[in-house]
Amino acid sequence: MEGKEFEGETGAIWFGKPAAKLVPTDDDQAERELEFLSEEAAEAECAKLCALLETPCELRNFLGAVLELSPYLRDFARRRPQALEALFDASIDDRLSEIAQAMREAGMADDASEKDVMKALRQAKREAHFLIALDMLAGAADTKTTVERLSDLAENAIGAACAYLLRDAHRQEKLKLPDPADPVKGCGWIVLAMGKLGACELNFSSDIDLIVLLDPEAPAVTDPYEVTELFVRLTRRLLRIMQDRTEDGYVFRTDLRLRPDPGSTPLAIPVEAALNYYESRGQNWERAAMIKARPVGGDLKAGEAFLRELQPYVWRKFLDYAAIADIHSIKRQIHAHKGHGEVAVRGHNVKLGRGGIREIEFFVQTQQLIAGGRFPELRGKATTQMLDRLAENGWISGEAAEGLKEQYWFLRDVEHAIQVVDDEQSHTLPDDDEGLARIAGLLGLAPDAFSGKFRSTLKLVEHHYAALFETAPQLSRGIGNLVFTGDVDDPGTLETLNELGFERPSDICRVIRGWHFGRYRSTQSAEARERLTEITPALLEAFGATRRADEALLRFDEFLSGLPAGIQLFSILQSNPRLSQLLATIMGAAPRLAAIITRRPHVFDGLLDPQLLAELPDRAYLEERLESFLAGAQLYEELLDRLRIFAAEQKFLIGIRLLTGAIDADRAGRAFSDLADLTIAAALQAVEEEFALRHGRVAGGRTAILGMGKLGSRELTAGSDVDLILLYDHDEDADESDGEKPLSPPHYYARLTQRLIAAVSAPTAEGVLYELDLRLRPSGNKGPVATDLDAFRKYQRSDAWTWEHMALTRARAVAGDDSLQKAVEEEVQAILAQKRNAAEVRREAAKMRALIEEEKPPRDDWDLKLVPGGIIDLEFIAQVAVLTGNVQSGVHTTRTAEILEKLSPDFANGQICETLASAHRLYSTVMQIERLCLTGALEPDDVPPGLADILLRAVDLPELSVLEAHLSETASAIRSHFDKLVGPVES
Incomplete structure (x- = not known):
C-alpha cells in the first residue's frame, strides 16, 4: 500500500498512508494531545518522536487524530512513547514479530514465576494491540490482516501460558514431559479455540472461547487417576494468567462455556468423554460451533486428531429430520429479530442487531451444515472465504457473496472502531452525537456519511439475507392442502397442518372455520373474510415456526375475537409479511404481550409506524409523543384515561423493540423509566x-416526587411497580390553602397525595397507569403519605436506618416543581456524603441480606432478584460503596450498573468491577425479557421455545442449559465478591 515517509535528521519513519483521513471531533484537543505526547516523549528521551511531533506533516496530523479519538490508544502512547520511537527503526510487522518472540521466550524462561509470565504477556499484548490498531487506522493493514494479527496475538499468548504451565508441572514432577524443550509434545493437554479465534477473526475486545480437553494416556501423564484434577488446576491457572486484571491490565477475557454440558462438567474434559458426548448427546448448535474449532495450545497434534475423529459428527453425509428442524430453528431465530421498517444507527448492536455480523455468520454456518457433508470445500472456518466457496458451488449468487463480504468487513471495521475507543467489550454504537462522531472519525467519515453508509449496509445484509433463505436449497417447500370449507376436516389439510408444526390439527381446523363463518365482529364482512383467507397460509406458516403453534394460533384467535373490525389489520398483514412474523412471535413467545394486545387491541396500532424500530424511545421522543397525545384533552378524567392509553401503548412498543433486538435491556430499562417519569409528572400536574x-x-x-427503587435507578421493567416519595414545602407563615375548602398544609398535601395515588393506581376502563408503592417514605406505612422537606431532612440525618440510606442511593427527583426537585437532589447528595462507620454499614447490609434470604428465599435458580449472588447482592454492593465513599470521584449516578463500573480501586479492582457490571447486565437482560414476555415466573422446564430463542439471542448463548450454567456460575462468583466487599451472609 502506498505510504508516507517522514524525513529528518532523526531518520525515517514509515507508516501506511491513511486510506481515509481520520476526522477528530475536536481539532484543538487533538493539538493538545500532541503536546502532551511530546512532553512524555521528551521525558522518555524519544528524540526521533519529538522531532516528528514538532514538524507539521500528514503523519503528525494522523497521530493527533488517533490520540483525540481513542482514549485507550492515547493512554498507552503517553505511558509508552518508546513503542512509537521503535517504529523509526523497524516496521510494525517486524515489531509484532519481536513481540511474539518475546511472548514465546516468557513462556519458556527457566527462572520465570507465574507473576513474571503474567506481566510479560500483558505488556506484550498492550503494545501489540496499540501497533495493530495504529496500522489499521493508518490504512496500512486491511481488516482481514487486522483480525488475523489479533488472532495470532491471542494464540501466541495461549501458547506461551501453556508452555510455562506445562514446564512448571514438569518441574514439580506432576507431569513427565517427553521433551521439556518442546513442552506441548505428548503433554496430554489440548486447548481448542472456538468462535472468532478459531476462525482467525478476532476483534480488539473479543472474549476468546476455548474448550480444554485432556488425554489420560498421553506420554507425559504419570498418574492417569489424578490427571483430570491436575489439568483442571492447570486450566484454572491458564484462565488466571489470561484474564485476571493486574496493574498491567489483562491479556484476553477467556470463556469456557462452549464445552460439553458446562453446568456439570469439569473445566478440562477427557477426550473420550467429549467424543462420547458429541456422538450421543451433541446438539446441532454444537456442530455449528465446531466448524470453527482449531487447536491453539497444548498438544496441537492431539488436538488435530480429536477434530479428525469428530468430523463424522460435524459433517454428516445425509441430514436427518431433526438436524433440518434445528437449521429451521436457527433460521427462525434470525427472522424473529429482523423486525420491519427503518434501521436505527444510534445504539445499534453491530454484532447481534438487525443486519449485523451475526446474521452473516449464522447464514454461512447453516449453509455449511447443510452442504459440508457432501462438499469438503465448504468446511472452512473463515466467513468471507466460505461465502466465496458457497458462490462457486452455486449455493448463493456471486452478487450476494460479494455484497455480504463487503458489508461483513465494513461491519467489522465499525466493531473495531467501537472497541478501540476505550477497550470496552462492546458491539453497540453510542447513542449520543459526540460518541457517534468519534466512531465516524475513526473510520475517516463525517457523522452523516457514516450514518448513511451504516444504514445502507444493514439494509443490504437484510436484503441478501432474506433472499438467501428463501432460495436456499433443501429449505424451501410448498404449503400443501389448506381447505377449511364445510364441516368435515380435509385429510390433506390435517396432514399439512401437522407438517407445519400444529399438534392438534383438527382443533385448528375448527378454529379457522369459525373465522370463515364470520362469528367475530372482525370477520363479519365478506371483504374481511376474503382478506383473512388470503393471508391464512402465511399466518399458519408463521405460527408453525413458533414451535408452540397451537398455543400461538389460539392466542391469535382470542385477539381476533376482541377486535371491533378486521379488514384494516388483515390488509396490513397482507402487505407486510414481516408484521405477520412479529405477531406470531408475540403470540408464541410472549404470553404477557399477547394478553395485552388481546385485551387492548389498540396498542397494536403502534406497530404500523414504519419508523418504529428506527427511532430510539428516549426521553425526548416520548415527551414529544405524550404532548401530542394529550393535546385537546379537556376533562380531568379524559386526561387520566389518555395517560393510561399512552403508557400502555408505549410500554408495549418499548417491549416490541426489546423483543426484536432493536434495543437492548439497558436501553429498555431507561425507556420504561422515562415513560414513568413523564406520565407520573403529567398526572401530578x-x-x-x-x-x-x-x-x-x-x-x-411546591411539590416534588422522589423516584426510588428501580424508577430512581432507571431500571424499570415492563411489569414494575413504582416506588416514590412525595415531598413538599411552603412559606413558613402559610396556615391553610386559599380555596373554597381550605386545608392546613399537612392535610392539604396528604389529601393531594392520596388523590395522586388514585389518579395513577385506580383501575378505570383503560386499566391502571402504575401500581404505586410509598413504603420507602420516612417511617414507612406509619408516616404521613406526604413529607415536608424539613421533616425529610431531619429524619434522614438523625433517625433513618442504614437500609433507608441504602435505598436513598437510588433516589432521583422525577417530577414536580423544578426548584424543589433541585433542592431535594442536593439534599439527597448531602445526606449520602455524610461520614459513616464503613464497617458498621457493611455489617448492617450483610444482616439485612441475611434477613431477606430468610424471609423471602428464592423460588429457584431463575429467581435472579433473590437468588444468592443475584440482583439484590449487586444492588447492596453498589449501595454500600456509595455510602462508604467507595465510588470514583466525580461519579454521581443512581444506576446500579454505572456505580459497579466505577467502584474505587481501593474497594474493588478493575476485574471485579467488570465482573459485577457484566453480571448486572446479564441479569437485567434476562429479567427484562422475562418480565416482558411472561405473566408469572419463568418455569425452566416449560419455557416457550420462541422465548428461549429470544433470551439466547440477547445473551449470545447457544441453548438454555448453557445459560442456566452461566447464571449459576455468575451467581456463585457474585456471592463470593459480596462476602469480600460487604460481608458474609449468615443465616
Whole structure:
C-alpha cells in the first residue's frame, strides 16, 4: 500500500498512508494531545518522536487524530512513547514479530514465576494491540490482516501460558514431559479455540472461547487417576494468567462455556468423554460451533486428531429430520429479530442487531451444515472465504457473496472502531452525537456519511439475507392442502397442518372455520373474510415456526375475537409479511404481550409506524409523543384515561423493540423509566390543578416526587411497580390553602397525595397507569403519605436506618416543581456524603441480606432478584460503596450498573468491577425479557421455545442449559465478591 515517509535528521519513519483521513471531533484537543505526547516523549528521551511531533506533516496530523479519538490508544502512547520511537527503526510487522518472540521466550524462561509470565504477556499484548490498531487506522493493514494479527496475538499468548504451565508441572514432577524443550509434545493437554479465534477473526475486545480437553494416556501423564484434577488446576491457572486484571491490565477475557454440558462438567474434559458426548448427546448448535474449532495450545497434534475423529459428527453425509428442524430453528431465530421498517444507527448492536455480523455468520454456518457433508470445500472456518466457496458451488449468487463480504468487513471495521475507543467489550454504537462522531472519525467519515453508509449496509445484509433463505436449497417447500370449507376436516389439510408444526390439527381446523363463518365482529364482512383467507397460509406458516403453534394460533384467535373490525389489520398483514412474523412471535413467545394486545387491541396500532424500530424511545421522543397525545384533552378524567392509553401503548412498543433486538435491556430499562417519569409528572400536574379548583393553593407551596427503587435507578421493567416519595414545602407563615375548602398544609398535601395515588393506581376502563408503592417514605406505612422537606431532612440525618440510606442511593427527583426537585437532589447528595462507620454499614447490609434470604428465599435458580449472588447482592454492593465513599470521584449516578463500573480501586479492582457490571447486565437482560414476555415466573422446564430463542439471542448463548450454567456460575462468583466487599451472609 502506498505510504508516507517522514524525513529528518532523526531518520525515517514509515507508516501506511491513511486510506481515509481520520476526522477528530475536536481539532484543538487533538493539538493538545500532541503536546502532551511530546512532553512524555521528551521525558522518555524519544528524540526521533519529538522531532516528528514538532514538524507539521500528514503523519503528525494522523497521530493527533488517533490520540483525540481513542482514549485507550492515547493512554498507552503517553505511558509508552518508546513503542512509537521503535517504529523509526523497524516496521510494525517486524515489531509484532519481536513481540511474539518475546511472548514465546516468557513462556519458556527457566527462572520465570507465574507473576513474571503474567506481566510479560500483558505488556506484550498492550503494545501489540496499540501497533495493530495504529496500522489499521493508518490504512496500512486491511481488516482481514487486522483480525488475523489479533488472532495470532491471542494464540501466541495461549501458547506461551501453556508452555510455562506445562514446564512448571514438569518441574514439580506432576507431569513427565517427553521433551521439556518442546513442552506441548505428548503433554496430554489440548486447548481448542472456538468462535472468532478459531476462525482467525478476532476483534480488539473479543472474549476468546476455548474448550480444554485432556488425554489420560498421553506420554507425559504419570498418574492417569489424578490427571483430570491436575489439568483442571492447570486450566484454572491458564484462565488466571489470561484474564485476571493486574496493574498491567489483562491479556484476553477467556470463556469456557462452549464445552460439553458446562453446568456439570469439569473445566478440562477427557477426550473420550467429549467424543462420547458429541456422538450421543451433541446438539446441532454444537456442530455449528465446531466448524470453527482449531487447536491453539497444548498438544496441537492431539488436538488435530480429536477434530479428525469428530468430523463424522460435524459433517454428516445425509441430514436427518431433526438436524433440518434445528437449521429451521436457527433460521427462525434470525427472522424473529429482523423486525420491519427503518434501521436505527444510534445504539445499534453491530454484532447481534438487525443486519449485523451475526446474521452473516449464522447464514454461512447453516449453509455449511447443510452442504459440508457432501462438499469438503465448504468446511472452512473463515466467513468471507466460505461465502466465496458457497458462490462457486452455486449455493448463493456471486452478487450476494460479494455484497455480504463487503458489508461483513465494513461491519467489522465499525466493531473495531467501537472497541478501540476505550477497550470496552462492546458491539453497540453510542447513542449520543459526540460518541457517534468519534466512531465516524475513526473510520475517516463525517457523522452523516457514516450514518448513511451504516444504514445502507444493514439494509443490504437484510436484503441478501432474506433472499438467501428463501432460495436456499433443501429449505424451501410448498404449503400443501389448506381447505377449511364445510364441516368435515380435509385429510390433506390435517396432514399439512401437522407438517407445519400444529399438534392438534383438527382443533385448528375448527378454529379457522369459525373465522370463515364470520362469528367475530372482525370477520363479519365478506371483504374481511376474503382478506383473512388470503393471508391464512402465511399466518399458519408463521405460527408453525413458533414451535408452540397451537398455543400461538389460539392466542391469535382470542385477539381476533376482541377486535371491533378486521379488514384494516388483515390488509396490513397482507402487505407486510414481516408484521405477520412479529405477531406470531408475540403470540408464541410472549404470553404477557399477547394478553395485552388481546385485551387492548389498540396498542397494536403502534406497530404500523414504519419508523418504529428506527427511532430510539428516549426521553425526548416520548415527551414529544405524550404532548401530542394529550393535546385537546379537556376533562380531568379524559386526561387520566389518555395517560393510561399512552403508557400502555408505549410500554408495549418499548417491549416490541426489546423483543426484536432493536434495543437492548439497558436501553429498555431507561425507556420504561422515562415513560414513568413523564406520565407520573403529567398526572401530578393534572391532580394539582384539579385539587386547586376546590381547595386552592398553599402560599409558596411546591411539590416534588422522589423516584426510588428501580424508577430512581432507571431500571424499570415492563411489569414494575413504582416506588416514590412525595415531598413538599411552603412559606413558613402559610396556615391553610386559599380555596373554597381550605386545608392546613399537612392535610392539604396528604389529601393531594392520596388523590395522586388514585389518579395513577385506580383501575378505570383503560386499566391502571402504575401500581404505586410509598413504603420507602420516612417511617414507612406509619408516616404521613406526604413529607415536608424539613421533616425529610431531619429524619434522614438523625433517625433513618442504614437500609433507608441504602435505598436513598437510588433516589432521583422525577417530577414536580423544578426548584424543589433541585433542592431535594442536593439534599439527597448531602445526606449520602455524610461520614459513616464503613464497617458498621457493611455489617448492617450483610444482616439485612441475611434477613431477606430468610424471609423471602428464592423460588429457584431463575429467581435472579433473590437468588444468592443475584440482583439484590449487586444492588447492596453498589449501595454500600456509595455510602462508604467507595465510588470514583466525580461519579454521581443512581444506576446500579454505572456505580459497579466505577467502584474505587481501593474497594474493588478493575476485574471485579467488570465482573459485577457484566453480571448486572446479564441479569437485567434476562429479567427484562422475562418480565416482558411472561405473566408469572419463568418455569425452566416449560419455557416457550420462541422465548428461549429470544433470551439466547440477547445473551449470545447457544441453548438454555448453557445459560442456566452461566447464571449459576455468575451467581456463585457474585456471592463470593459480596462476602469480600460487604460481608458474609449468615443465616
